[in-house]
Amino acid sequence: MMKAPLSPGAVCYNLGHISRIPRGEGRTYRLRDRLVAVFRSRSEELFATQADCPHRGGPLADGIIGDGTVICPLHAFKFNLRTGTPLGNSCPSLRTYPVRLDADGNILITVDD
Amino acid sequence: MTRKQRLVVIGNGMGGARLVEEIVSRPGGEHYEITVLGAEPYGNYNRILLSGVLAGTYCPEQIFLHPLAWYEQHDVRLCAGQAATRLDWQSHRVQIADGSWEPYDRLVIATGSSPCLPLLLNLVREDGQLIEGAFTFRTLDDCQAILAHSSHARRAAIIGGGLLGLEAASGLVKRGLEVHLIHRAPHLLNLQLDAAGSAVLARLVSEQGVQLHLSKETVAVLGEDRLYGLRFSDGSELACDLCIIATGTRPNTDLSQAAGLAVRRGIVIDDDLACSVPDVFALGECAEHRGQTYGLVAPVWEQARILAERLTDSASQKQYTGSAISTRLKVSGLDLTVMGDKEPASSTDEIVTYAEPTRGIYKKLIVREGRLQGAILLGDLPGSMPAARLVQLFLRGDPLPTNRAELLFPCHAGSKQALSVAELPDDAQICNCNGVSKGAILAAVRAGKRSLQALCEATRAATGCGSCKSQVQELLVLACEGEVAEDPAVHYYVPAIPLTKPELVRVIKERKLRSVSAVFQALADGREDPTSKAGLASLLKTIWGKDYQDERDARFINDRVHANIQKDGTFSVVPRIYGGVTTPEQLRRIADVAEKYRVPLVKITGGQRIDLVGVRKEQLPAIWKDLGMPSGHAYTKAFRTCKTCLGSDFCRYGLGDSTALGIKIERRYQGIEMPHKVKLATAGCPRNCSEATTKDLGAVAIEGGRWEIYVGGAAGSRVRKGDLLCTVATHEEVLLYMGRFMQYYRENAKYQERSYDFVERVGIEHLRRVLVEDAEGICERLDREIQAAVDAYVDPWQREAEQPVTPTQFSQALEAVPVPLGASE
Numbered sequence A: 001m002m003k004a005p006l007s008p009g010a011v012c013y014n015l016g017h018i019s020r021i022p023r024g025e026g027r028t029y030r031l032r033d034r035l036v037a038v039f040r041s042r043s044e045e046l047f048a049t050q051a052d053c054p055h056r057g058g059p060l061a062d063g064i065i066g067d068g069t070v071i072c073p074l075h076a077f078k079f080n081l082r083t084g085t086p087l088g089n090s091c092p093s094l095r096t097y098p099v100r101l102d103a104d105g106n107i108l109i110t111v112d113d
Numbered sequence B: 001m002t003r004k005q006r007l008v009v010i011g012n013g014m015g016g017a018r019l020v021e022e023i024v025s026r027p028g029g030e031h032y033e034i035t036v037l038g039a040e041p042y043g044n045y046n047r048i049l050l051s052g053v054l055a056g057t058y059c060p061e062q063i064f065l066h067p068l069a070w071y072e073q074h075d076v077r078l079c080a081g082q083a084a085t086r087l088d089w090q091s092h093r094v095q096i097a098d099g100s101w102e103p104y105d106r107l108v109i110a111t112g113s114s115p116c117l118p119l120l121l122n123l124v125r126e127d128g129q130l131i132e133g134a135f136t137f138r139t140l141d142d143c144q145a146i147l148a149h150s151s152h153a154r155r156a157a158i159i160g161g162g163l164l165g166l167e168a169a170s171g172l173v174k175r176g177l178e179v180h181l182i183h184r185a186p187h188l189l190n191l192q193l194d195a196a197g198s199a200v201l202a203r204l205v206s207e208q209g210v211q212l213h214l215s216k217e218t219v220a221v222l223g224e225d226r227l228y229g230l231r232f233s234d235g236s237e238l239a240c241d242l243c244i245i246a247t248g249t250r251p252n253t254d255l256s257q258a259a260g261l262a263v264r265r266g267i268v269i270d271d272d273l274a275c276s277v278p279d280v281f282a283l284g285e286c287a288e289h290r291g292q293t294y295g296l297v298a299p300v301w302e303q304a305r306i307l308a309e310r311l312t313d314s315a316s317q318k319q320y321t322g323s324a325i326s327t328r329l330k331v332s333g334l335d336l337t338v339m340g341d342k343e344p345a346s347s348t349d350e351i352v353t354y355a356e357p358t359r360g361i362y363k364k365l366i367v368r369e370g371r372l373q374g375a376i377l378l379g380d381l382p383g384s385m386p387a388a389r390l391v392q393l394f395l396r397g398d399p400l401p402t403n404r405a406e407l408l409f410p411c412h413a414g415s416k417q418a419l420s421v422a423e424l425p426d427d428a429q430i431c432n433c434n435g436v437s438k439g440a441i442l443a444a445v446r447a448g449k450r451s452l453q454a455l456c457e458a459t460r461a462a463t464g465c466g467s468c469k470s471q472v473q474e475l476l477v478l479a480c481e482g483e484v485a486e487d488p489a490v491h492y493y494v495p496a497i498p499l500t501k502p503e504l505v506r507v508i509k510e511r512k513l514r515s516v517s518a519v520f521q522a523l524a525d526g527r528e529d530p531t532s533k534a535g536l537a538s539l540l541k542t543i544w545g546k547d548y549q550d551e552r553d554a555r556f557i558n559d560r561v562h563a564n565i566q567k568d569g570t571f572s573v574v575p576r577i578y579g580g581v582t583t584p585e586q587l588r589r590i591a592d593v594a595e596k597y598r599v600p601l602v603k604i605t606g607g608q609r610i611d612l613v614g615v616r617k618e619q620l621p622a623i624w625k626d627l628g629m630p631s632g633h634a635y636t637k638a639f640r641t642c643k644t645c646l647g648s649d650f651c652r653y654g655l656g657d658s659t660a661l662g663i664k665i666e667r668r669y670q671g672i673e674m675p676h677k678v679k680l681a682t683a684g685c686p687r688n689c690s691e692a693t694t695k696d697l698g699a700v701a702i703e704g705g706r707w708e709i710y711v712g713g714a715a716g717s718r719v720r721k722g723d724l725l726c727t728v729a730t731h732e733e734v735l736l737y738m739g740r741f742m743q744y745y746r747e748n749a750k751y752q753e754r755s756y757d758f759v760e761r762v763g764i765e766h767l768r769r770v771l772v773e774d775a776e777g778i779c780e781r782l783d784r785e786i787q788a789a790v791d792a793y794v795d796p797w798q799r800e801a802e803q804p805v806t807p808t809q810f811s812q813a814l815e816a817v818p819v820p821l822g823a824s825e
């Protein structure tokens, strides 16, 4: 689910060029005092979620992704990257953030501060 | 359009959540806007499986029926962790713990019940909490608290010898505690069993290791801040450091009582499940119907179904008329099912009994007017009618066969047929724990659930007490017309591609698929199943060696950064120390690195090397460079290490040079990918100090300077002595046969199949024929292929320390810059 139009507290960050994330992988980014995980699928879709797995805090950006799903590297819990919903586990949903590329190939992410 | 009706449900337990599920899945459910107030901070879980969580057969995550996401998906507002505190039915509203009011059009109360505490001195502290070390057993939180405490407790006392107490006792025995069960009455399960049955049960329970104290009344807890024992009415005492109170439950009626609803033992409901005030209903353990409260889940399902129907269909006249109940004790290795009456009510009631106390068998049926009125079924007579079938006869009130022996003993096919589950109508309930009907199970089979496991997962049947499992199996066979497919997916190499390993290997070779993405393109319509990636990567590397087109995203994180991820997201670094033989210079370097990078933990591993634990990702390349040592591959599915003992050079028992051999083995096979990790050892004599016979591969020197080669040993969660593959004369031969075995294992084992499972699956005789006698003529090829793998090996540390594969390969977190608002639009 996409977030509604920019709310007053929303802040946009530039995460630098897309080439910093190899195809099919994810990276953790620090946005002031918040960490987010950004993923670039092999089919060039971008996703952004909270960085820590709600199960035991595993670094989701280190997980294997595919078919719109991320697998946490610690205990293999799965989450839908688009919606954040847990798949086959009872964790709360991941927070997701709208993310896109600008004309120069920079990743832009919007978060509510 | 009319406004949606606001339905508020108090209580998110088994009854409340089931009601909501029934409502949203029915036509008419869309007219409700549903809010659920749940005192527990979770989605809805299967309370009856808490016994399994305590015993360790289930993990908490596995018992959830409706995770939080389910509520989101069905537009149900769940206020988890928010208890209702007040009901104002005159103005149709409920107050929540945070003080706010929730208005409703219809209200359902499903608050369940709470443990009933006996009046024991010192049990309850001044702040109203139980003394440390004492617990009740009703919720997931209770269960987690018990487990947390049990890890450092030694002796547990369970007060109460009912179903709950027995299940708790058995669970803690499985956790390795000394367990005492204290029961006030002279008989265990005195509500469900007669004295004779109880005596048989008592013997079985003691045999499982529970120490019984019957006719013993607890009067006090010993301890001020924390419990250290119990005192009984006869003055005796028992030392214990954990105590579970399981002395019954009391319906949660406070809220309703305060609001002025009619409450006796439970909240009084009528046949339409309505309470004594308008638009308020109740169901589950908090409700009292025709003078009866229940403590089991089957009536809850029935009530939820009927109430859902009435709420979604205003024309419905469905009535609840009460439930007959049966129950099964969920203690593994102990088969007890009880239902209905335990004693005859009049002289016209028939009693059919069979007892064999030494074998733990006690069966008793009460028959009234040709129908089953009650039963105690303890122990199993193989081939006889399953208890679950008797439960159905009881619940449905079906006429019994005139030859009553057929009910208790194995019988001939003719009458068995008549009693088989095939004869039941579709609406007959098969799984009483989860309220699953025969029709629902058959529908799931028709929808493609053709293995027992898939069927149980899809319908939840047999995931409660498990007593209906044989009937679910029977229905599966029936609906598949005898052709139960063992789930074919079990044999797939990876889930996304419906091929076994040999088939997949053939297709990959034929079509020259050299990368994981190429395999997905060719064989899975381009769908990149993340659970299949790492397995495919491993297979492709084995098939293509140097010609494999590596795609980093298909690797598990450990293999992307060549280190083992730890629970906090840091990594561990284990440099290779060939054969466990090091030098002062090497040790000094390791020590310097540990100091320079402030490595939190330096640990000697079980594989005779040194682990630097707690390293941040971005430190890895520099550490590798400073170490100047090759990777020990302690993070991946590959050849890991070869442990050695001292052997003939120094040891006074040594028959062979195990150290030199181990070093040769490790130098040759280091880092070669395998279906799973492979750990080796060499021992200089049969004293086997390096434990070579319980390694994936091991060599042991024997008299005459010969070497025995063992394969498929294990000393982990499973312990297995390896099988002797062959006995050879030289180090070179050891290397040869080990390599041959490794290549065969690489080609034929499933992904993540350890060598010991593989050896057991294919059998040691088969391996000897193929690898030693060369019965298939493939030995030369195997030797060639493993040689190619040896030649292709490059140490990943020194390579990638100099030249990362991507600029951000070792970045822990990348920085971002805020963009002024508007600039991005």
Ligand SMILES: Cc1cc2nc3c(=O)[nH]c(=O)nc-3n(C[C@H](O)[C@H](O)[C@H](O)COP(=O)(O)OP(=O)(O)OC[C@H]3O[C@@H](n4cnc5c(N)ncnc54)[C@H](O)[C@@H]3O)c2cc1C
Residues within 6 Å of the ligand: B010, B011, B012, B013, B014, B015, B016, B037, B038, B039, B040, B047, B048, B049, B050, B051, B082, B083, B084, B085, B110, B111, B112, B113, B137, B138, B139, B164, B252, B255, B283, B284, B285, B286, B294, B295, B296, B297, B298, B300, B327, B328, B330, B433, B465
């Ligand atoms: C360990 C264990 C094993 C069991 N084994 C079996 C078995 O094998 N077979 C069997 O048939 N039954 C078994 N039971 C019993 C079964 O779990 C219950 O019969 C069933 O859970 C009753 O459902 P319920 O919805 O009435 O109550 P519950 O499932 O207890 O749900 C009530 C919920 O309401 C919540 N609540 C209470 N007050 C408020 C409030 N004011 N506001 C908001 N929420 C509130 C409670 O926190 C609770 O979550 C077992 C129970 C336990 C504890």
Ligand code: HEM
Residues within 6 Å of the ligand: A056, A074, A075, A076, B058, B059, B060, B061, B062, B567
């Ligand atoms: C599916 C694979 C799963 C794996 C590999 C796994 C593994 C683990 C591990 C290693 C921990 C310890 C975490 C830590 O402290 O760092 C853990 C925590 C826990 N997991 Fe999972 N888990 C899995 C899924 C589940 C499931 C389905 C259940 C059960 C099987 C479960 C129940 C628990 C419990 C109870 C804890 C907490 C234990 C405690 O605090 O004492 N987990 N899990």
Ligand code: SF4
Residues within 6 Å of the ligand: B645, B646, B647, B648, B651, B652, B653, B654, B655, B658, B683, B684, B685, B686, B687, B688, B689, B690
């Ligand atoms: S296994 Fe034999 S040779 Fe090796 S250290 Fe032990 S006693 Fe010595």
Ligand code: FES
Residues within 6 Å of the ligand: A053, A054, A055, A056, A057, A058, A072, A073, A074, A075, A076, A077
């Ligand atoms: S921390 Fe993510 S699965 Fe355990």
